[in-house]
Structures are given as structure tokens and as C-alpha cells.
Amino acid sequence: MNVEVGTTIGSVSAAFSRTDLVRYAGASGDFNPIHYNDAAAAALGLPGVIAHGMLTMGTALRVVTDWCGDPTRVLSYYVRFTKPVVVPATGTVEVTFTGTVTGVSDAVATVTIEALCEETKVLGSVSVEVRVD
Amino acid sequence: MPISEAHVGRSYPATAPYEVTAVKVAEFAAALKDADNPAYAGDCAVAPPTFAVVLAAATWDSLFGDPELELSLSRTVHADQRFTWTRQLRVGDLVEAQLVIDKVRLRGPAAFITISVQLATTAGEPLCVATSTLVHTAEVAA
Numbered sequence: 001m002n003v004e005v006g007t008t009i010g011s012v013s014a015a016f017s018r019t020d021l022v023r024y025a026g027a028s029g030d031f032n033p034i035h036y037n038d039a040a041a042a043a044l045g046l047p048g049v050i051a052h053g054m055l056t057m058g059t060a061l062r063v064v065t066d067w068c069g070d071p072t073r074v075l076s077y078y079v080r081f082t083k084p085v086v087v088p089a090t091g092t093v094e095v096t097f098t099g100t101v102t103g104v105s106d107a108v109a110t111v112t113i114e115a116l117c118e119e120t121k122v123l124g125s126v127s128v129e130v131r132v133d
Numbered sequence: 134m135p136i137s138e139a140h141v142g143r144s145y146p147a148t149a150p151y152e153v154t155a156v157k158v159a160e161f162a163a164a165l166k167d168a169d170n171p172a173y174a175g176d177c178a179v180a181p182p183t184f185a186v187v188l189a190a191a192t193w194d195s196l197f198g199d200p201e202l203e204l205s206l207s208r209t210v211h212a213d214q215r216f217t218w219t220r221q222l223r224v225g226d227l228v229e230a231q232l233v234i235d236k237v238r239l240r241g242p243a244a245f246i247t248i249s250v251q252l253a254t255t256a257g258e259p260l261c262v263a264t265s266t267l268v269h270t271a272e273v274a275a
């Protein structure tokens with residue numbers, strides 16, 4: 001595992017459909033209707049039904065767990081949900097996640113993840129601490 | 134009175150013990166399209182790190198069910214999220230979760246609410262702290 005600062009650790013792309021949002025709602029227990037109901041999304045001024053931030057966050061972390069091979073190495077994880085991922089009623093929207101090492105200290109690597117949806121960054125200030133001993 | 138800075142520090146009773154099961158871990162991994170990761174399969178599986186949200190979301194019922202706060206889940210968006218793990222959850226863990234309101238900031242009809250959820254086993258072993266900023270927008274009376 002290359003843990004030099006600046007190393008790109010990998011990329012994951014995911015296509016999200018409305019079905020994926022319903023599946024994530026059931027798996028997570030987050031049944032906020034803005035994630036499946038157009039009227040609820042519109043009532044909040046959203047441009048459409050949006051993906052759960054936690055679905056985006058959870059999917060993004062696959063970049064790190066695929067790289068380090070052991071999810072128990074993940075010590076902390078922070079994201080800001082900067083832009084909504086709007087999921088169309090039919091078809092899918094694709095988000096691409098790319099991880100880069102930003103720091104290494106005392107056998108802990110800090111990784112940031114860029115999340116791009118149609119060239120817009122949908123996550124900000126992403127920081128993952130991973131044990132790399 | 135709807136939610137305000139006066140509610141900072143309010144906590145809710147811990148959730149009933151939740152048993153992490155192999156089936157639920159596999160279901161959650163599949164929802165992240167990560168069912169092929171062998172770490173998440175079988176009776177000795179570890180949960181995907183963000184599985185902690187399953188426990189955290191269960192505590193949100195107490196927040197949104199608190200009549201004094203006048204909050205509606207459907208008028209809430211998630212602004213940021215932090216997890217700090219002592220160790221990852223795994224199959225067989227019996228977990229309790231407790232929510233505390235850490236911070237409230239009001240700006241017009243919007244309330245920026247920071248909550249933290251402490252996850253621990255029923256034996257008292259700390260597992261994870263999940264801290265969220267939620268933005269709730271009150272309906273403006275017509």
C-alpha cells in the first residue's frame with residue numbers, strides 16, 4: 001500500500017437510480033421523503049429527488065476500503081454535503097469518487113475524496129483517517 | 134417554542150439494544166453496491182463503517198418526535214457528517230445509541246442543528262460517535 005502524500009489511491013464510479021435510493025432508505029432506516037417523493041423535494045426548494053447524503057458518503061468510502069483492504073482500519077470520516085445529487089425519475093445519475101493521500105503521521109494516513117457528479121463537486125472537506133501500520 | 138439555543142444539551146433515552154446481524158450487514162453493503170467485499174459477508178462480518186448510521190437514524194425518531202422542537206423530517210437536509218470510531222461494528226454486537234443536541238443556530242426560518250449520537254455496546258464498550266449537522270427549514274406561515 002503506497003501511502004506517500006499525493007498518491008492517488010483509486011477511483012469508484014456509481015450510478016444511482018430511484019430504486020437505489022429506496023433500497024438505501026430500507027437498509028439505513030432513513031425514510032425522509034425528499035429521497036423518493038418529488039413533491040416533498042419540491043416543497044423544500046430542491047431541484048428534484050436527491051440521494052441520501054449518507055448514500056453518497058458511504059459509497060465514497062469504498063475508495064478507501066478497496067485500497068486498504070480492511071474496513072476496520074478506518075478511524076474517522078468527515079464530509080460536508082455541498083451540492084445535492086439529483087436522481088432522475090428514470091435512468092441514473094453517475095458520481096465518480098477519487099481518493100488522494102493528503103497526510104501520513106504515526107501510521108495513520110489521511111485521505112481526501114473528490115466526488116464529481118456531472119462535473120460538480122457534491123462532497124466537500126472530505127477527510128478519512130486510516131490506520132496503515 | 135420551536136427549537137432554539139435553549140435546547141442545547143438536551144438528550145434522549147438510549148435506544149433499545151440493537152443486534153447487528155449478518156443479514157442486515159449484507160443488506161447494507163448491497164445498498165452501497167459493495168456486497169462483493171468479503172469483509173461484509175458471513176457470521177464474522179464487520180459492518181461497513183457508515184453502518185453506524187442505522188443506529189444513528191434510529192435515534193432521530195426521538196428528535197423528530199419531540200413535540201417541543203416542532204421539527205419535521207421532510208423539511209430537513211443533512212449538511213455534514215462526522216464519524217469517529219473506537220472500533221467498527223460487527224455481527225453479534227448489541228448496540229445502544231443515544232442522541233444529544235450539541236448546537237443550535239437560527240437564521241430566519243432555518244435552524245442549523247448539530248447532534249451527536251454515541252454508540253456503545255450494552256456492556257458499555259464505546260464504538261462510535263456520529264455527529265451530524267442538520268438544516269431544518271420551518272414552513273413560513275402564508
